Amino acid sequence: MGRRDPRADIIDDDPFKQRPRVARVHARQTNDGTIHFEMNGGASGKINPLLAQFMGLQPNKPAAMHDGRIWHFSDEEKKHLRLATAAFTLALGFMWVGGLGNLLATKNPSSWVIQLLLSMPVMLLAVGPAFLLHEIGHKIIAKKNGCWAEFRADPGGLRFGIILAFFLGFLFMAPGAVMVAGVVTRRQNGHIAVAGPLVNFGLFIIGIPVWGLILGLTGAFDATLPDPDFGYLVGGSLIWQQMLIDAGVFWLGANLVLGLFNMIPWGPLDGAKVKDWNDTAFWVVIGVFGLLVFSWVFTNGEVWNPEDLLNSIADLF
DSSP: OOOOOGGGGGTSOOTTOOOOOOOEEEEEEOTTSOEEEEEEOSTTSSOOHHHHHHTTOOBSSOOOOOOSOSSOOOHHHHHHHHHHHHHHHHHHHHHHTTHHHHHHHOSOHHHHHHHHHHHHHHHHHHHHHHHHHHHHHHHHHHHHTTOEEEEEEOHHHHHHHHHHHHHHSOOOOOOEEEEEESOOOHHHHHHHHHHHHHHHHHHHHHHHHHHHHHHHHHTGGGSOOOOGGGOSEETTEEOHHHHHHHHHHHHHHHHHHHHHHHTSOSTTSHHHHHHHHOHHHHHHHHHHHHHHHHHHHTTTTSSOOHHHHHHHHHTTO
């Protein structure tokens, strides 16, 4: 095959010659502080999306709005939610009965097992919504902003939490998180992150009148209750009043603690994303949670505590 005479390039470009294509990247910053990258170059006018992802850049175009139902859970997501909820409930049960230390110290292991089995539904009722609705809050806002969002459990985090609660009677668990895929601004990312803690605060506020009403109508605080250390089963009688009181108290406490913990501005926690979006919003949210938790925990309940608060509401009924 003959080769083209390079002198021909003087009068006509070689149609077969491959010229380097340089992708041009231009950045601009909007009023909310988000930096947008505009990329062009080459015949298509856009940089390769895989290269853009590798470079840490994203095309400057709005995300396509999610066209499915906002309140939709895939079969895979449901499986992960069930797994995380079950593991979380078991770990809470181990925490409630004091773990292996209390099992070895008791002279009646069967009572430890019974207390574990009875405490698990109480913890599921009280703390389950705080965990589940927190994650669903992230999911809903992410999908509102056009992203794909589904919960995925972390098997390693679940195992660690269960083992820690069993051996030490202390709970620290990372059950999983909502995985989000899509192009969002810094502001939208902040909204997605703050949705979880705001759900917890909403559950705390709603829980005060709801649990106060439940405990008031059932007369749980008016019953003569045995020492809580004896558990929920005393002399063959189920102390359901104590179970209701504990469920209400843990509902309020769990939502406050979970909301405050997630607002810590560190690593993958929500607080880091909220602070990156808006300092004022971050300090307001973490300040409200911090004030409520510290005024309860560090004053030994002298300023306020969930049980006394619910008792005062129950007295109205």
